[in-house]
Amino acid sequence: MEKLFNKYIYYLIALACSIFFLVVKNDPFHGDAVTSTAKVALNIYDNNLQTIWYPPLADPGHPTLFPYLLAVCWTIFGKSLWVAHALIILIGFCTILVLRKIALLFTTETKANTAVLLSCMYSVFVAQQALLLNTPLFFLWVLLCLYSLITKRTVLFIVSSVLMEITHLQANFFLLAFGFIYAYQCYETKQNFGTFVKNGLMLFLPASITLALWLWAHQMHFGWAFLSPNYTEHNNIKGTGQFIQSVFLIIWRLVDNGMLIPYMLFIYVWAKKQINKKLFIYTAIILLVNSICMAVFLYNTIGHRYFLISQFMVLLLVIAGLPKIKWPFITMMASLLIGNYMYYPGKVIADSNLQYRSFFAIEKRIMHDFGDSLFYSYAPISTGGDIRYLDKQKGLNIQPLNDLNMDALPMLLQSNVNAEFTKPQRDSLYKNWHGHTYEQGAIYVNVFLNPAYNKKPAWFHLREPSWFEMQLQSLKYKIRGE
Numbered sequence: 289m290e291k292l293f294n295k296y297i298y299y300l301i302a303l304a305c306s307i308f309f310l311v312v313k314n315d316p317f318h319g320d321a322v323t324s325t326a327k328v329a330l331n332i333y334d335n336n337l338q339t340i341w342y343p344p345l346a347d348p349g350h351p352t353l354f355p356y357l358l359a360v361c362w363t364i365f366g367k368s369l370w371v372a373h374a375l376i377i378l379i380g381f382c383t384i385l386v387l388r389k390i391a392l393l394f395t396t397e398t399k400a401n402t403a404v405l406l407s408c409m410y411s412v413f414v415a416q417q418a419l420l421l422n423t424p425l426f427f428l429w430v431l432l433c434l435y436s437l438i439t440k441r442t443v444l445f446i447v448s449s450v451l452m453e454i455t456h457l458q459a460n461f462f463l464l465a466f467g468f469i470y471a472y473q474c475y476e477t478k479q480n481f482g483t484f485v486k487n488g489l490m491l492f493l494p495a496s497i498t499l500a501l502w503l504w505a506h507q508m509h510f511g512w513a514f515l516s517p518n519y520t521e522h523n524n525i526k527g528t529g530q531f532i533q534s535v536f537l538i539i540w541r542l543v544d545n546g547m548l549i550p551y552m553l554f555i556y557v558w559a560k561k562q563i564n565k566k567l568f569i570y571t572a573i574i575l576l577v578n579s580i581c582m583a584v585f586l587y588n589t590i591g592h593r594y595f596l597i598s599q600f601m602v603l604l605l606v607i608a609g610l611p612k613i614k615w616p617f618i619t620m621m622a623s624l625l626i627g628n629y630m631y632y633p634g635k636v637i638a639d640s641n642l643q644y645r646s647f648f649a650i651e652k653r654i655m656h657d658f659g660d661s662l663f664y665s666y667a668p669i670s671t672g673g674d675i676r677y678l679d680k681q682k683g684l685n686i687q688p689l690n691d692l693n694m695d696a697l698p699m700l701l702q703s704n705v706n707a708e709f710t711k712p713q714r715d716s717l718y719k720n721w722h723g724h725t726y727e728q729g730a731i732y733v734n735v736f737l738n739p740a741y742n743k744k745p746a747w748f749h750l751r752e753p754s755w756f757e758m759q760l761q762s763l764k765y766k767i768r769g770e
Contacts, residue, residue: 546627
């Protein structure tokens with residue numbers, strides 16, 4: 289059985305990727321994929337690949353390698369959702385191949401394949417393969433950088449780090465982490481200071497120059513480089529209390545979505561002194577550097593996907609350190625699979641698992657009842673079908689609520705995929721507006737009609753939140769100071 293497992297692991301993963309593609313190939317752009325991918329890829333495609341820039345009012349500052357690559361694929365194969373999903377699935381498969389190569393550096397083939405299989409079950413990784421974000425390509429470059437740094441492949445590291453820099457701004461967090469890993473490697477091999485500096489410049493200078501060139505070009509084109517006028521909530525400096533909140537949020541993100549059992553097993557392996565020392569140090573450096581940088585520089589957002597590489601490495605640490613893996617594997621597999629369906633009442637449904645996909649079915653029901661009526665809402669559902677579905681005939685007609693007077697609008701959508709509705713806004717909607725709830729799975733969407741413009745339909749009925757949901761929302765509002 290073990291020989292068959294090792295022999296056919298790639299076929300098993302390829303089959304899973306193919307089935308997954310058939311399931312999600314018509315999913316629209318959703319959430320951050322609208323801003324990080326769809327708008328810029330459409331801009332590049334509509335300009336016949338003659339630009340590399342976001343539309344001015346939708347620019348978060350990220351480099352645009354992945355959207356440009358998507359626009360190239362659209363030019364060759366036609367502009368469609370299935371082309372975008374096929375590209376993401378292919379990138380995901382390549383990511384798994386590199387992850388396996390890293391795992392083989394630290395453990396046996398069977399354990400490496402087991403760790404890779406568990407990683408493929410992690411809900412955040414699964415969700416990334418459906419969301420059409422720029423992060424899957426980014427994490428492919430990150431893993432290639434890590435692999436080349438461990439195996440001393442200088443050219444591969446330089447190429448991968450440059451590609452990493454022109455894919456996502458979080459590359460700088462990882463580049464810093466890789467700098468610490470390089471320093472540890474030099475300390476371990478007792479390299480002299482001159483060699484340390486010379487090799488360090490050769491490894492890290494190309495990516496650093498790439499970042500400087502991108503920031504310069506962005507400054508020349510848009511008039512800003514670091515502080516986005518489109519996403520001003522990220523331009524503030526955190527206070528001590530907000531930093532502490534971020535630390536607790538980071539801890540929660542690490543053990544959420546089925547990862548609690550792997551971390552418990554990690555503690556067990558640590559207590560038994562069966563931890564691979566080098567792998568642990570690499571994991572700790574990447575996790576700590578990224579966590580500190582996120583807690584300092586990301587004002588509001590610390591998403592599950594930012595820890596994807598760390599979670600992969602924790603799974604590998606556990607499997608590599610266990611003398612027997614059968615029952616721990618079954619336990620972790622069950623835990624990770626449950627994580628794909630995990631939902632807490634009152635929790636904002638984001639990109640940590642595939643629960644958000646229920647919104648697409650609800651959207652069709654609302655369209656059936658309201659046709660092409662104009663709604664307003666916050667991200668991630670504040671964009672029309674012309675961008676999300678690449679077809680203005682599909683999807684609800686939704687415009688952003690940001691900076692608008694809510695009471696002057698006729699129709700709103702509020703859901704547990706929204707995080708931006710404040711407590712006063714929610715209280716006003718529930719108390720003063722006509723509301724009706726659509727539900728499917730873990731997702732609900734409330735349609736609110738302004739009584740100044742609409743009469744209440746006889747069939748309208750709002751859901752009743754559970755006690756636990758109300759308490760969780762109340763706690764969240766207190767933490768946010770609303």
